[in-house]
Amino acid sequence: MHWTDDGFVLGIKRHGEASAILELMTRAHGRHLGLVRGGAGTRMRPVLQPGNLVRADWRARLDDHLGSYTVEGLALRAGGLFSDPHAVFAVTHLAALARLLPERDPHEIVFDSLEVIVEHLADAALAAALIVRFEVLMLSELGFGLDLDSCAATGTSSDLIYVSPKSGRAVSRGAGEPWRDRMLVLPAYINSDYEGPVSAKDIDDGFKLTGFFLARHVLEPRGVTLPDARAHFIQAVRRTLPDAA
Template sequence: MEWSERALVLGVKKHGETSVILEVMTRGHGRHVGVVRSGRSKTMQPVLQPGNEVAATWRARLEDHIGAFVVEPLTLRTHLLMGDVRALHGVNWLGGLLRLLPERDPHQNLFDMAAALLAHLCDPLAPSLLVRFELALLADLGFGLDLEKCAATGTTDNLIYVSPKSGRAVSGEAGAPWADRLLPLPSFLREGPGASPSPDAIRDALRLTGFFLDRDVFAPRGLKPPDSRAAYLAGL
C-alpha cells in the first residue's frame, strides 16, 4: 500500500531511539499516523513541527498497518508561530479539533479550511476563520447549526439568537420573551467570509460554537476542550 499527499503536521510522539510517530491531516486520507525513521534528527525536527505543511508518502505492507512516512518540507511556519503566542495557541487548538475526526476518514472541506487557516494564523482574519472552522466541524460530525431562518417563524430577517436546545436561529421578535435563555448570533456568521467582526462578535461566536462542541462532542466522549482554546480567547 502506498499513497502520496500534501499534509498538515498535527504532532509527533517519540518512537524508539531515533524515530517518531507522525500525525498529519491529509485531504484524501484524512487524519493519518505513521512512523518517520530518524524523525528526531536535527534535519527532521524543524520539519515535523505542528502547523507545517509537508509532502508525505505513506507506505505499509497492509492497509491496516501503521505504516511509515517519507516526508519532505513544503511550507515551514515555526519561525512565524514562535513570534506570535496567539498563533501558537491557534495551531494547538486546530490540532485538538482535527483529532475529533475519525482516523483515516477524509474530510476534504475541513482540510481546505484548516490549510487556509494555517496560512492566515498570524493575520487579523484568523479568529473569524477559527469560528467558521468550528461550525464546519460541528456539521461534519453531525451537529450542524441551522442559521438560515427563524425556528419559530421561518423568517430570514433579524436573526440575532440561537436556541441552545435545537441549534437553530431565532429572530429578535420571536426570541424576545426568552432572550436570557438564548445564545447570541453574531451577524458576521451569516455574511461572507470577508466580514470583519469586532472582538465582542468573535467572543460571542466562540461562545456559541463552544456551547455545542462541549455538549455534543467533548462531553459525550468524556473530554474537555483543549486548553489552547481558552488561551487563544484570553489573548483576543
Template sequence: MEWSGRGVVLTTRKHGETDIILEVMTQNHGRHLGLVRGGRSKRHRPVLQPGNELALTWKARLSDHLGQFKIEPETLRAGDLMTSGVGLAGVQHLAFLLRLLPERHPYPRLFEALTVVLDHLDAADTAGALLIRFELELLSDLGMGLDLTACAATGSREELCYVSPRSARAVSREAGRPYHDKLLPLPSFLLEGERQAGSELTWADITQGFELTGFFLDRHVNDHDLRQGGTRALLLNALEKRYRADYPWNF
C-alpha cells in the same frame, strides 16, 4: 498499500532513539499517523513542526498497519507560528479539535479550512473569525451542524440574531424576543453577506462566536480537556491579548 498526498503536521512523538510517530491531517485520507525513520535528525526536525505542510508518501504491508511516511517540505509555517502567542495556541487547539475526528476518514473541506486558518493566524480579528468558522465546520462533520440560514420559528431570513440551544437553528429577533434569556446570541459576521468590507470585528463579536460553538462542542463532545478549558482557554487568552494590543478601541 501506498498513497501520496498533502498533509499538515499536527503532532509528533518519539519512537525509539531516532524515529518519530507523525500525526498529520491529510487532504484525502483524513487524520493519519505513520512512522518517520530518522525523524529526530537535524534534517527532519525543522520540517516536522506543527503547522508545516508536507508532501507525503505512506506505505504499509496491510491497510490497518501504522505504516511509514516519506516526507518532503512544501509550506513551512512553523517558524512564523512560533513567534506568535495566537499562532502557538491556534495550532495546538486545531490539533486538539481534529483529534475529535475518527482516523483515516477523509474531510477535504476541513483540510482546506485548516490551511486557510493557519495562513491567517497573524491577524487577531481574521484569526478569531476563521477559528470560529472552523469549529462550525468541525461540528458539521461530527454530525452536529448548526443551521444559520433561516429562522426556526418563522422561516424568515431577516434579522437573525439568536440560535436555539435545543434545535441548533437560527431564530429571528422578533420570534426570539420572548425567549431572549434562553437563546444563544448569533454574531452577525457568521451570516452570509453581513460583514461590511473593511469593517473590524469587536472582541464582543469574537467572544459571542466562541461561546456559540463552545456550547455545542461542550454538549456533544465528552472530553475532559474541552470542558476544563485546555487548548481553547489558552487560545482565547492569546487572542484577547493580541486583540487588546491591535484594537484597543474595541474594548
C-alpha cells in the same frame, strides 16, 4: 499499500532512538499516522512541526498497518508562529479539534479550512473568526450540525441574531427578543459572506456559541472538556483587539 497526499502536521511523538510517529491531517486520507525514520533528528525536526504543510508519501504492507512516511516540506510556517502567542495556541487547538475525527476518515473540507486558517494566523481577529467558523464546521462533520440558514420560528432568512440552545437553530431578532436572555448570540461573521469588522464581543459570542454545542454534543459524552489551548487562544486574541476590556 501506497499513497501520496498533502497534510498538515498535527503532532509528532518520538519513537525509539531516532524515529518519530507523525500525525497528519491529510486532504484525501483524513487524520493519518505514520512512522518517519530519522524523524527525531535535527534535519527533519524543522519540517515536522505542528502547523507546517508537508507532502507525505505513505507505504505499508497492509492498509491497517501503521506504515511509514517519507515527508518533504511545502509550507514551513511553524517557525514564524512563535512571535505570535495566539498563533501557537491556535495550532494546538486546531490539532485537538482534528483529533475528534475518526482516524483515516476523509474530510477534505476540514483540510481546506485548515489551509485557510493557517494562512491567516498573523491576523488575530480574522483567525479567531475563521476558527469559530471551523468549530461550526466540525460540529457538522461530527454529525451535530447547527441550522443557521433560517429562523426556527418564522422561517425567515433575514436578521438572524440568535441561536436556540435547545435546537441549535437560528432565531430572528423579532422572534427571539422575548427570550433573548435564554438565547445564544449568533455573530454576523459566522455567515461566510460577511466581510465586516470583528470586535472582542463578537469573538466572545462566537466561541460561547460553538463551545456550548461542542461541550454538550461532542466532548461531555466522551468525558472530556474544551482544551486549555482554546481558552488561551481566546485570551491572546482579545489582548490584540482595541475594544477588549
